Amino acid sequence: MRTPRSLTIEITSRCNLRCRYCYFFNNPEVVYRDLPTGEWLTFFDELGSLGVMTVTLAGGEPFIREDLPVLLEGIVRNRMRFAFLSNGTLIDDEIAAFIAGTGRCEHVQVSVDGSSAQAHDSCRGKGSFEKVLRGIHTLQRHRIGVTVRVTIHQHNVHDLENIAHFLLDELGLPDFSTNSAGYMGTCCVNADEVLLNVEERKEAMATLLRLTEQYPGRISSSAGPLTDGRMWRRMEEARAQDKPAFHNGGRLTGCGCPSNKISVRADGAIVPCNMLAHMELGRINHDSLSEVWQNSPDLNQLRTRHHISLAEFEFCAGCSYIPYCTGNCPGLAYTLTGQVDHPSPDACMRRFLEEGGAIL
Amino acid sequence: MNQIDKPIANPIVVLREEFDDWAVLFNADNAAAVGTNPVGVAVWKLMDGKKDIEGIVSEIKNRFEDTPDAVGEEIAAFVGILAENGFVGLEQDSK
Ligand code: SF4
Ligand code: SF4
Numbered sequence: 001m002r003t004p005r006s007l008t009i010e011i012t013s014r015c016n017l018r019c020r021y022c023y024f025f026n027n028p029e030v031v032y033r034d035l036p037t038g039e040w041l042t043f044f045d046e047l048g049s050l051g052v053m054t055v056t057l058a059g060g061e062p063f064i065r066e067d068l069p070v071l072l073e074g075i076v077r078n079r080m081r082f083a084f085l086s087n088g089t090l091i092d093d094e095i096a097a098f099i100a101g102t103g104r105c106e107h108v109q110v111s112v113d114g115s116s117a118q119a120h121d122s123c124r125g126k127g128s129f130e131k132v133l134r135g136i137h138t139l140q141r142h143r144i145g146v147t148v149r150v151t152i153h154q155h156n157v158h159d160l161e162n163i164a165h166f167l168l169d170e171l172g173l174p175d176f177s178t179n180s181a182g183y184m185g186t187c188c189v190n191a192d193e194v195l196l197n198v199e200e201r202k203e204a205m206a207t208l209l210r211l212t213e214q215y216p217g218r219i220s221s222s223a224g225p226l227t228d229g230r231m232w233r234r235m236e237e238a239r240a241q242d243k244p245a246f247h248n249g250g251r252l253t254g255c256g257c258p259s260n261k262i263s264v265r266a267d268g269a270i271v272p273c274n275m276l277a278h279m280e281l282g283r284i285n286h287d288s289l290s291e292v293w294q295n296s297p298d299l300n301q302l303r304t305r306h307h308i309s310l311a312e313f314e315f316c317a318g319c320s321y322i323p324y325c326t327g328n329c330p331g332l333a334y335t336l337t338g339q340v341d342h343p344s345p346d347a348c349m350r351r352f353l354e355e356g357g358a359i360l
Numbered sequence: 361m362n363q364i365d366k367p368i369a370n371p372i373v374v375l376r377e378e379f380d381d382w383a384v385l386f387n388a389d390n391a392a393a394v395g396t397n398p399v400g401v402a403v404w405k406l407m408d409g410k411k412d413i414e415g416i417v418s419e420i421k422n423r424f425e426d427t428p429d430a431v432g433e434e435i436a437a438f439v440g441i442l443a444e445n446g447f448v449g450l451e452q453d454s455k
Contacts, residue, residue, distance in 0.1 A: 002378055051376035053386050053393075079374050079388045104388060 003050040003290050004262045008085075008274055011040065011071060012060040013266035017087050020123040020190045021153055021181035024060065029278035033267040037067045041074040043264075043284045048078025050290055054106060056083045058274065060266060063090035069098050076102050084108040085149075087124070089131035096142040107145035110135060112176075113153070115162035122155035123181075123194065136171065148176040152225060154193065157200045160207045168215055175217070178208060180224040183346060184275070184335050196225070198355045205229030206360050223329060223347075229360065232349045235324040236359045245323030252341065253306040254328040258299055262292075272302055275331025276340065305330065308341055315343060319350050367416075367439050367448045368409030375404060385447055392445045396438075399424060403435055407448055413439060 010024075013032040018025070025032075047055065055075060062084055065071065075082050081104045088110030099105050110132055114120035120129035139146045148167055150156075156163065167176045180201075181187050181194045196204060204225035212219050212226070221227045238246065258272045262281075265271055270282040270292050281299055282292040292299065310316045310327055315337075319325070327333070328347035330340045337345065345351055353359075376384040383401045385394045396404070402423060406416045416439075417432045428434075442448045 003376070005376070051374045051386070053374065053376070053388070076388075079372055081388050081391060106391070 001259070002294070004052060004260070004293055006054040006056065006261045007047065007052060008056045008058055008261065008263040009040075010058050010060060010264065010266040010274065011062050012065050014064050015059055015061040015087070016064055016090060017061065017125050017128060018186075019087075019125070020186065021151060021194045022186040023182060023184035023275070024186075026186040026189055027184070027277055030265060031267045031269070034065075035266070035268050035284075037070055039268065039285055040071055043268075044071075044074040044078050044080070046285075046289060047080060052080055054081045054083065056085060058085040061087050061090060063095065068095060072099065072102060072104075076104050080104070081106055086110050086135075087128070087132065088112075088135035089128055091135035091138050093138055093142075096138045096144060100142040100144055105144055107147045108139055109147045109149055110139075111151060112136075112148045112163070112167065113151055114156050114159050115166035116159070119156040119159045119163075123151075123153055146173065148173055150176055150178045152178060152180040152196065152204050154196060154200060157196060157204050160204065160211065164211045164215060164219065168218055176219060178219065178221045178224055178226050180204065182223075182332055182335075184331070188335070198352065198357045201225055201228070201352070202357055202360070209360060228347055228349075228352075232352070232359050235321050235349055238324045239320050243324075246326075248306075248326055249324045250310055250322050251306055252308045252310070252327040252330070252343065254326040254344070254347075255305075255330050258302045262289075262299075272299055273331060275329060276302075276334065278334070279340070302330070302340070305341055310343060313343060315345070315348075316350075321349050325349065366409050366412050367407040367443070369404055369407040370447050370449060373447050375401065377401065385442070387446055390446055392447070394442065394445065394447065399427075399431075399435075400438060403438060404442075407439070409449075 012034050014034065063086055072082065083106040086108055112120060112132055113124060114129065117129035136146055150163055167173050180196055183191060183195065187194055205228060208219065208226040209229050263271050263274050264284055265277055268284045269280045270284060271277050271279050272281065279298055281296045310322050310325055316322055327343035329344050332346045333342045333344040334340045372387060372389055374386045374388065376386060381398050383396050385396060385404065399420060402420060403416055406419055413436050417435050420431060420435065421427050439448060
Protein backbone atom coordinates (compact mmCIF):
# COMPACT_ATOMS: atom_id res chain seq x y z
CA MET A 1 0.00 0.00 0.00
CA ARG A 2 1.27 3.41 -0.98
CA THR A 3 -0.57 5.09 1.88
CA PRO A 4 -2.57 3.74 4.83
CA ARG A 5 -6.22 2.98 4.15
CA SER A 6 -7.26 3.72 7.69
CA LEU A 7 -5.98 5.56 10.73
CA THR A 8 -6.83 5.64 14.39
CA ILE A 9 -6.66 9.19 15.66
CA GLU A 10 -6.75 10.11 19.31
CA ILE A 11 -8.37 13.50 18.78
CA THR A 12 -8.19 14.35 22.46
CA SER A 13 -6.26 13.43 25.57
CA ARG A 14 -9.17 14.54 27.76
CA CYS A 15 -11.75 12.20 29.21
CA ASN A 16 -14.70 12.64 31.56
CA LEU A 17 -14.00 9.26 33.19
CA ARG A 18 -11.03 7.77 35.01
CA CYS A 19 -11.38 4.04 34.46
CA ARG A 20 -9.22 1.90 36.70
CA TYR A 21 -7.96 -0.23 33.83
CA CYS A 22 -7.48 2.55 31.27
CA TYR A 23 -4.58 1.82 28.92
CA PHE A 24 -4.46 5.44 27.76
CA PHE A 25 -3.71 7.51 30.84
CA ASN A 26 -0.61 7.22 33.02
CA ASN A 27 1.75 6.31 30.23
CA PRO A 28 4.98 8.10 31.18
CA GLU A 29 6.12 8.15 27.56
CA VAL A 30 3.08 10.04 26.25
CA VAL A 31 2.50 13.79 26.16
CA TYR A 32 -1.14 14.57 27.11
CA ARG A 33 -1.87 17.67 25.08
CA ASP A 34 -4.68 18.51 22.64
CA LEU A 35 -4.18 20.10 19.24
CA PRO A 36 -6.30 23.02 18.08
CA THR A 37 -9.05 22.48 15.51
CA GLY A 38 -7.03 23.95 12.64
CA GLU A 39 -4.20 21.43 13.03
CA TRP A 40 -6.59 18.53 12.67
CA LEU A 41 -8.34 20.10 9.69
CA THR A 42 -5.00 20.60 7.92
CA PHE A 43 -4.15 16.98 8.63
CA PHE A 44 -7.52 15.76 7.34
CA ASP A 45 -6.80 17.63 4.08
CA GLU A 46 -3.57 15.66 3.82
CA LEU A 47 -5.39 12.39 4.49
CA GLY A 48 -7.91 13.25 1.78
CA SER A 49 -5.14 13.88 -0.74
CA LEU A 50 -3.61 10.49 0.15
CA GLY A 51 -6.84 8.57 -0.45
CA VAL A 52 -7.31 7.45 3.16
CA MET A 53 -10.70 5.78 3.41
CA THR A 54 -11.60 5.64 7.10
CA VAL A 55 -10.53 7.33 10.31
CA THR A 56 -11.38 5.98 13.74
CA LEU A 57 -11.68 8.75 16.27
CA ALA A 58 -10.52 7.80 19.74
CA GLY A 59 -9.12 9.47 22.81
CA GLY A 60 -9.41 10.02 25.70
CA GLU A 61 -13.06 10.45 24.99
CA PRO A 62 -13.66 11.84 21.48
CA PHE A 63 -17.14 13.20 22.29
CA ILE A 64 -15.57 15.58 24.81
CA ARG A 65 -14.30 17.82 21.97
CA GLU A 66 -16.51 20.86 21.67
CA ASP A 67 -15.45 21.28 18.02
CA LEU A 68 -16.42 17.73 17.04
CA PRO A 69 -18.92 18.79 14.33
CA VAL A 70 -16.26 20.95 12.67
CA LEU A 71 -13.79 18.08 12.76
CA LEU A 72 -16.35 15.70 11.26
CA GLU A 73 -17.07 18.20 8.49
CA GLY A 74 -13.35 18.19 7.73
CA ILE A 75 -13.38 14.40 7.44
CA VAL A 76 -16.51 14.35 5.26
CA ARG A 77 -15.14 17.11 3.02
CA ASN A 78 -12.09 14.98 2.41
CA ARG A 79 -14.16 12.03 1.19
CA MET A 80 -13.52 9.80 4.17
CA ARG A 81 -15.72 7.76 6.47
CA PHE A 82 -15.31 7.69 10.23
CA ALA A 83 -15.92 5.58 13.32
CA PHE A 84 -15.63 6.23 17.04
CA LEU A 85 -14.18 4.47 20.06
CA SER A 86 -16.06 6.00 22.96
CA ASN A 87 -17.13 5.45 26.53
CA GLY A 88 -20.62 6.39 25.31
CA THR A 89 -21.49 8.69 28.19
CA LEU A 90 -21.41 12.06 26.39
CA ILE A 91 -23.58 11.27 23.38
CA ASP A 92 -26.67 13.46 23.16
CA ASP A 93 -29.36 13.96 20.53
CA GLU A 94 -27.66 16.97 18.99
CA ILE A 95 -24.38 15.28 18.15
CA ALA A 96 -26.12 12.02 17.20
CA ALA A 97 -28.33 13.89 14.73
CA PHE A 98 -25.26 15.59 13.29
CA ILE A 99 -23.43 12.28 12.86
CA ALA A 100 -26.46 10.62 11.28
CA GLY A 101 -26.80 13.55 8.90
CA THR A 102 -23.31 13.02 7.48
CA GLY A 103 -24.17 9.50 6.29
CA ARG A 104 -20.49 8.63 6.73
CA CYS A 105 -20.38 6.98 10.15
CA GLU A 106 -19.30 3.34 10.12
CA HIS A 107 -20.19 2.77 13.76
CA VAL A 108 -19.72 4.04 17.27
CA GLN A 109 -18.05 1.53 19.57
CA VAL A 110 -19.00 2.06 23.19
CA SER A 111 -17.82 0.25 26.29
CA VAL A 112 -20.25 -1.71 28.42
CA ASP A 113 -18.61 -3.76 31.14
CA GLY A 114 -21.56 -5.12 33.07
CA SER A 115 -25.21 -6.08 33.03
CA SER A 116 -25.79 -3.78 35.99
CA ALA A 117 -24.46 -0.52 37.34
CA GLN A 118 -22.61 -2.42 40.04
CA ALA A 119 -20.38 -4.38 37.64
CA HIS A 120 -20.00 -1.63 35.04
CA ASP A 121 -19.35 1.23 37.45
CA SER A 122 -16.85 -0.80 39.51
CA CYS A 123 -14.05 0.26 37.18
CA ARG A 124 -15.64 3.12 35.24
CA GLY A 125 -17.09 5.23 38.00
CA LYS A 126 -20.48 5.84 39.56
CA GLY A 127 -23.25 6.81 37.17
CA SER A 128 -21.44 5.74 34.00
CA PHE A 129 -23.66 2.69 33.36
CA GLU A 130 -26.79 4.78 33.24
CA LYS A 131 -25.11 7.31 30.96
CA VAL A 132 -23.75 4.75 28.52
CA LEU A 133 -27.18 3.13 28.20
CA ARG A 134 -28.63 6.53 27.44
CA GLY A 135 -25.89 7.00 24.82
CA ILE A 136 -26.66 3.64 23.19
CA HIS A 137 -30.37 4.40 23.03
CA THR A 138 -29.64 7.82 21.54
CA LEU A 139 -27.48 6.28 18.82
CA GLN A 140 -30.09 3.62 18.11
CA ARG A 141 -32.81 6.27 17.85
CA HIS A 142 -30.74 8.04 15.19
CA ARG A 143 -30.04 4.74 13.40
CA ILE A 144 -26.29 4.98 13.92
CA GLY A 145 -24.54 1.61 14.09
CA VAL A 146 -23.55 0.80 17.67
CA THR A 147 -20.99 -1.81 18.57
CA VAL A 148 -20.17 -2.72 22.12
CA ARG A 149 -16.85 -3.72 23.64
CA VAL A 150 -16.79 -5.56 26.94
CA THR A 151 -13.50 -5.31 28.81
CA ILE A 152 -13.21 -8.18 31.27
CA HIS A 153 -11.65 -7.63 34.68
CA GLN A 154 -11.88 -8.99 38.22
CA HIS A 155 -15.17 -7.23 38.95
CA ASN A 156 -17.20 -8.42 35.97
CA VAL A 157 -15.72 -11.83 35.19
CA HIS A 158 -18.58 -13.53 37.07
CA ASP A 159 -21.15 -11.42 35.20
CA LEU A 160 -20.38 -12.56 31.64
CA GLU A 161 -23.52 -14.66 31.13
CA ASN A 162 -25.70 -11.79 32.31
CA ILE A 163 -23.78 -9.35 30.11
CA ALA A 164 -24.38 -11.49 27.00
CA HIS A 165 -28.07 -11.81 27.84
CA PHE A 166 -28.36 -8.10 28.56
CA LEU A 167 -26.61 -6.92 25.39
CA LEU A 168 -27.92 -9.46 22.91
CA ASP A 169 -31.40 -10.29 24.22
CA GLU A 170 -32.48 -7.20 26.14
CA LEU A 171 -30.76 -4.40 24.19
CA GLY A 172 -31.11 -6.36 20.94
CA LEU A 173 -27.59 -5.61 19.71
CA PRO A 174 -26.51 -7.80 16.81
CA ASP A 175 -23.21 -8.68 18.47
CA PHE A 176 -20.48 -7.51 20.83
CA SER A 177 -16.74 -7.94 21.19
CA THR A 178 -14.63 -8.75 24.22
CA ASN A 179 -11.17 -8.06 25.51
CA SER A 180 -9.61 -8.03 28.96
CA ALA A 181 -7.82 -5.37 30.96
CA GLY A 182 -4.17 -5.37 29.91
CA TYR A 183 -1.01 -4.30 31.69
CA MET A 184 -0.79 -0.75 30.28
CA GLY A 185 -1.23 2.80 31.52
CA THR A 186 -3.49 3.23 34.56
CA CYS A 187 -4.03 -0.52 34.67
CA CYS A 188 -0.40 -1.01 35.74
CA VAL A 189 -1.11 1.13 38.81
CA ASN A 190 -4.25 -0.88 39.69
CA ALA A 191 -3.10 -4.26 38.37
CA ASP A 192 -3.76 -6.19 41.61
CA GLU A 193 -7.39 -5.10 41.79
CA VAL A 194 -8.17 -5.22 38.09
CA LEU A 195 -6.24 -7.83 36.09
CA LEU A 196 -7.61 -11.35 35.87
CA ASN A 197 -5.65 -14.00 37.77
CA VAL A 198 -5.17 -17.47 36.32
CA GLU A 199 -8.36 -18.88 37.85
CA GLU A 200 -10.38 -15.93 36.58
CA ARG A 201 -8.87 -16.25 33.12
CA LYS A 202 -9.88 -19.91 33.09
CA GLU A 203 -13.39 -18.95 34.11
CA ALA A 204 -13.61 -16.20 31.50
CA MET A 205 -12.42 -18.54 28.73
CA ALA A 206 -14.82 -21.31 29.70
CA THR A 207 -17.78 -18.96 29.97
CA LEU A 208 -17.05 -17.17 26.71
CA LEU A 209 -16.48 -20.38 24.78
CA ARG A 210 -19.81 -21.66 26.06
CA LEU A 211 -21.55 -18.38 25.24
CA THR A 212 -20.24 -18.39 21.68
CA GLU A 213 -22.07 -21.70 21.19
CA GLN A 214 -25.21 -20.29 22.74
CA TYR A 215 -25.03 -17.11 20.57
CA PRO A 216 -23.34 -18.29 17.34
CA GLY A 217 -21.49 -15.53 15.46
CA ARG A 218 -22.52 -12.82 17.93
CA ILE A 219 -19.55 -12.67 20.32
CA SER A 220 -16.12 -11.83 18.94
CA SER A 221 -12.66 -10.85 20.09
CA SER A 222 -9.27 -10.02 18.67
CA ALA A 223 -7.48 -10.39 22.01
CA GLY A 224 -8.30 -11.42 25.58
CA PRO A 225 -9.76 -14.62 27.04
CA LEU A 226 -11.92 -15.63 24.06
CA THR A 227 -9.04 -15.26 21.60
CA ASP A 228 -6.63 -17.02 23.97
CA GLY A 229 -9.16 -19.78 24.67
CA ARG A 230 -9.67 -20.50 20.97
CA MET A 231 -6.02 -20.17 20.02
CA TRP A 232 -4.71 -22.24 22.91
CA ARG A 233 -7.19 -25.03 22.16
CA ARG A 234 -5.86 -25.22 18.61
CA MET A 235 -2.24 -25.07 19.82
CA GLU A 236 -2.77 -27.83 22.36
CA GLU A 237 -4.50 -30.04 19.83
CA ALA A 238 -1.73 -29.49 17.26
CA ARG A 239 1.01 -30.19 19.79
CA ALA A 240 -0.69 -33.34 21.11
CA GLN A 241 -1.07 -34.70 17.57
CA ASP A 242 2.40 -33.51 16.50
CA LYS A 243 0.86 -31.57 13.62
CA PRO A 244 3.00 -29.49 11.20
CA ALA A 245 3.73 -25.89 12.22
CA PHE A 246 0.96 -23.32 11.66
CA HIS A 247 1.63 -21.07 8.66
CA ASN A 248 2.14 -18.11 11.00
CA GLY A 249 3.61 -20.14 13.85
CA GLY A 250 7.11 -20.05 15.32
CA ARG A 251 7.76 -16.37 14.59
CA LEU A 252 6.65 -12.97 15.89
CA THR A 253 3.63 -12.80 13.58
CA GLY A 254 1.16 -11.77 16.27
CA CYS A 255 0.38 -8.38 14.78
CA GLY A 256 -0.19 -7.36 11.16
CA CYS A 257 -1.34 -3.83 11.97
CA PRO A 258 1.78 -1.85 10.90
CA SER A 259 1.23 -2.94 7.30
CA ASN A 260 -2.42 -1.90 7.22
CA LYS A 261 -2.92 1.08 9.48
CA ILE A 262 -1.24 3.74 11.54
CA SER A 263 -2.20 5.94 14.50
CA VAL A 264 -1.87 9.50 15.66
CA ARG A 265 -1.66 10.57 19.30
CA ALA A 266 -3.61 13.54 20.68
CA ASP A 267 -0.47 15.68 20.63
CA GLY A 268 0.06 14.98 16.93
CA ALA A 269 2.77 12.33 17.18
CA ILE A 270 2.46 9.67 14.51
CA VAL A 271 2.82 6.21 16.09
CA PRO A 272 2.41 2.69 14.65
CA CYS A 273 -0.48 1.85 16.99
CA ASN A 274 -2.13 3.16 20.15
CA MET A 275 -0.58 0.19 21.95
CA LEU A 276 2.87 1.39 20.86
CA ALA A 277 2.29 5.01 21.83
CA HIS A 278 5.93 5.54 22.82
CA MET A 279 7.21 4.88 19.28
CA GLU A 280 7.12 8.32 17.68
CA LEU A 281 7.57 8.06 13.91
CA GLY A 282 6.95 11.70 13.07
CA ARG A 283 4.58 14.58 13.70
CA ILE A 284 1.49 15.59 11.74
CA ASN A 285 1.70 18.71 9.60
CA HIS A 286 5.51 18.63 9.99
CA ASP A 287 6.28 15.24 8.45
CA SER A 288 4.58 13.89 5.36
CA LEU A 289 2.41 10.93 6.31
CA SER A 290 3.14 9.06 3.08
CA GLU A 291 6.87 9.56 3.69
CA VAL A 292 6.52 8.18 7.22
CA TRP A 293 4.33 5.32 5.97
CA GLN A 294 6.76 4.28 3.24
CA ASN A 295 10.15 5.14 4.66
CA SER A 296 10.14 5.33 8.44
CA PRO A 297 12.98 3.02 9.54
CA ASP A 298 11.18 2.15 12.80
CA LEU A 299 7.94 1.33 11.05
CA ASN A 300 9.69 -0.74 8.42
CA GLN A 301 11.58 -2.60 11.10
CA LEU A 302 8.30 -3.33 12.87
CA ARG A 303 6.97 -4.72 9.60
CA THR A 304 9.80 -7.21 9.46
CA ARG A 305 9.15 -8.40 13.01
CA HIS A 306 7.43 -11.48 11.59
CA HIS A 307 10.82 -12.81 10.46
CA ILE A 308 12.05 -13.14 14.04
CA SER A 309 11.96 -16.73 15.24
CA LEU A 310 10.57 -17.53 18.68
CA ALA A 311 13.34 -20.10 19.03
CA GLU A 312 15.79 -17.18 19.40
CA PHE A 313 14.31 -16.15 22.75
CA GLU A 314 15.46 -17.54 26.04
CA PHE A 315 11.88 -16.92 27.18
CA CYS A 316 10.69 -19.62 24.75
CA ALA A 317 13.57 -22.06 25.25
CA GLY A 318 12.37 -25.68 25.14
CA CYS A 319 8.73 -24.76 24.57
CA SER A 320 6.83 -27.40 22.63
CA TYR A 321 4.27 -24.82 21.44
CA ILE A 322 6.79 -22.82 19.36
CA PRO A 323 5.59 -24.14 15.93
CA TYR A 324 2.06 -22.97 16.71
CA CYS A 325 2.70 -19.75 18.63
CA THR A 326 2.64 -16.20 17.16
CA GLY A 327 4.20 -14.31 20.07
CA ASN A 328 1.11 -12.07 20.21
CA CYS A 329 0.79 -8.31 20.80
CA PRO A 330 4.01 -6.25 20.54
CA GLY A 331 2.41 -3.48 22.65
CA LEU A 332 1.96 -5.74 25.65
CA ALA A 333 5.36 -7.30 24.98
CA TYR A 334 6.83 -3.82 25.34
CA THR A 335 5.07 -2.86 28.57
CA LEU A 336 5.85 -6.23 30.16
CA THR A 337 9.42 -6.78 28.96
CA GLY A 338 10.64 -3.39 27.72
CA GLN A 339 11.15 -4.89 24.25
CA VAL A 340 8.87 -4.65 21.23
CA ASP A 341 10.62 -7.53 19.49
CA HIS A 342 9.76 -10.09 22.12
CA PRO A 343 6.86 -12.52 22.64
CA SER A 344 4.20 -11.13 24.95
CA PRO A 345 4.29 -12.92 28.31
CA ASP A 346 0.64 -11.99 28.79
CA ALA A 347 -0.55 -14.33 26.06
CA CYS A 348 2.07 -17.01 26.63
CA MET A 349 0.30 -20.35 26.80
CA ARG A 350 3.19 -22.16 28.50
CA ARG A 351 3.33 -19.58 31.27
CA PHE A 352 -0.43 -19.78 31.76
CA LEU A 353 -0.21 -23.57 32.16
CA GLU A 354 2.79 -23.38 34.49
CA GLU A 355 0.85 -20.99 36.71
CA GLY A 356 -2.01 -23.48 37.09
CA GLY A 357 -4.07 -22.69 33.99
CA ALA A 358 -5.76 -25.38 31.93
CA ILE A 359 -6.94 -25.69 28.34
CA LEU A 360 -10.66 -26.33 28.18
CA MET B 361 -26.50 1.84 -21.58
CA ASN B 362 -27.21 4.05 -24.53
CA GLN B 363 -24.35 4.89 -26.92
CA ILE B 364 -24.81 8.58 -26.38
CA ASP B 365 -24.56 8.32 -22.59
CA LYS B 366 -21.47 10.14 -21.40
CA PRO B 367 -20.25 8.76 -18.09
CA ILE B 368 -18.94 11.18 -15.53
CA ALA B 369 -16.89 10.08 -12.51
CA ASN B 370 -18.65 10.82 -9.22
CA PRO B 371 -16.34 13.38 -7.56
CA ILE B 372 -17.01 11.84 -4.15
CA VAL B 373 -15.21 8.65 -5.22
CA VAL B 374 -11.59 8.30 -4.18
CA LEU B 375 -9.07 6.66 -6.47
CA ARG B 376 -6.31 4.94 -4.49
CA GLU B 377 -3.49 3.94 -6.78
CA GLU B 378 -1.55 1.23 -4.97
CA PHE B 379 1.81 -0.27 -5.78
CA ASP B 380 1.87 -3.16 -8.28
CA ASP B 381 -0.50 -1.48 -10.78
CA TRP B 382 -3.44 -2.16 -8.51
CA ALA B 383 -6.00 0.50 -7.65
CA VAL B 384 -9.10 0.83 -5.52
CA LEU B 385 -12.08 3.06 -6.15
CA PHE B 386 -13.84 3.93 -2.91
CA ASN B 387 -17.22 5.57 -2.54
CA ALA B 388 -17.26 7.22 0.89
CA ASP B 389 -21.02 7.76 0.74
CA ASN B 390 -21.94 4.09 0.62
CA ALA B 391 -18.61 2.46 1.62
CA ALA B 392 -18.48 0.50 -1.65
CA ALA B 393 -15.01 -0.32 -2.96
CA VAL B 394 -14.01 -1.73 -6.34
CA GLY B 395 -10.55 -3.02 -7.19
CA THR B 396 -9.25 -2.35 -10.68
CA ASN B 397 -6.23 -2.60 -12.99
CA PRO B 398 -4.38 0.09 -15.00
CA VAL B 399 -6.95 -0.03 -17.83
CA GLY B 400 -9.74 0.52 -15.29
CA VAL B 401 -7.82 3.45 -13.83
CA ALA B 402 -7.41 4.97 -17.31
CA VAL B 403 -11.13 4.48 -18.01
CA TRP B 404 -11.92 6.14 -14.68
CA LYS B 405 -9.79 9.16 -15.53
CA LEU B 406 -11.41 9.46 -18.97
CA MET B 407 -14.93 9.65 -17.56
CA ASP B 408 -15.23 13.42 -17.70
CA GLY B 409 -18.82 13.63 -18.92
CA LYS B 410 -17.62 14.71 -22.37
CA LYS B 411 -16.76 11.36 -23.94
CA ASP B 412 -19.18 8.55 -24.62
CA ILE B 413 -18.21 4.90 -24.21
CA GLU B 414 -17.05 4.65 -27.82
CA GLY B 415 -14.76 7.63 -27.33
CA ILE B 416 -13.35 6.12 -24.15
CA VAL B 417 -12.77 2.76 -25.84
CA SER B 418 -10.91 4.31 -28.74
CA GLU B 419 -8.74 6.31 -26.36
CA ILE B 420 -7.93 3.12 -24.44
CA LYS B 421 -7.02 1.34 -27.68
CA ASN B 422 -4.61 4.17 -28.46
CA ARG B 423 -2.97 4.10 -25.06
CA PHE B 424 -2.63 0.36 -24.44
CA GLU B 425 -1.02 -2.15 -26.76
CA ASP B 426 -2.64 -5.49 -27.56
CA THR B 427 -6.08 -4.68 -26.24
CA PRO B 428 -8.37 -7.69 -26.74
CA ASP B 429 -11.15 -7.54 -29.33
CA ALA B 430 -13.76 -7.57 -26.59
CA VAL B 431 -12.32 -4.51 -24.84
CA GLY B 432 -15.34 -2.40 -25.86
CA GLU B 433 -17.81 -4.75 -24.17
CA GLU B 434 -15.55 -5.10 -21.14
CA ILE B 435 -15.33 -1.36 -20.68
CA ALA B 436 -19.08 -0.96 -21.11
CA ALA B 437 -19.66 -3.67 -18.50
CA PHE B 438 -17.15 -2.04 -16.13
CA VAL B 439 -18.82 1.35 -16.46
CA GLY B 440 -22.20 -0.33 -15.93
CA ILE B 441 -21.03 -1.87 -12.65
CA LEU B 442 -19.64 1.49 -11.53
CA ALA B 443 -22.92 3.19 -12.41
CA GLU B 444 -24.93 0.61 -10.42
CA ASN B 445 -22.79 1.31 -7.35
CA GLY B 446 -23.04 5.07 -7.54
CA PHE B 447 -19.48 5.56 -8.81
CA VAL B 448 -20.47 7.30 -12.04
CA GLY B 449 -23.32 9.36 -13.31
CA LEU B 450 -24.41 9.37 -16.95
CA GLU B 451 -24.68 12.68 -18.75
CA GLN B 452 -27.40 12.50 -21.38
CA ASP B 453 -26.38 14.10 -24.66
CA SER B 454 -28.72 17.04 -25.22
CA LYS B 455 -28.47 16.97 -29.03
S1 SF4 C 1 -10.58 3.75 29.37
FE1 SF4 C 1 -11.44 5.26 27.95
S2 SF4 C 1 -13.21 6.05 29.05
FE2 SF4 C 1 -11.93 5.12 30.56
S3 SF4 C 1 -10.60 6.75 31.32
FE3 SF4 C 1 -9.49 5.73 29.69
S4 SF4 C 1 -9.92 6.92 27.89
FE4 SF4 C 1 -11.51 7.46 29.43
S1 SF4 D 1 7.08 -19.86 25.66
FE1 SF4 D 1 5.10 -18.86 25.40
S2 SF4 D 1 5.45 -17.27 23.90
FE2 SF4 D 1 7.17 -18.68 23.72
S3 SF4 D 1 6.53 -20.18 22.17
FE3 SF4 D 1 5.92 -21.02 24.13
S4 SF4 D 1 3.80 -20.39 24.39
FE4 SF4 D 1 4.68 -19.06 22.81
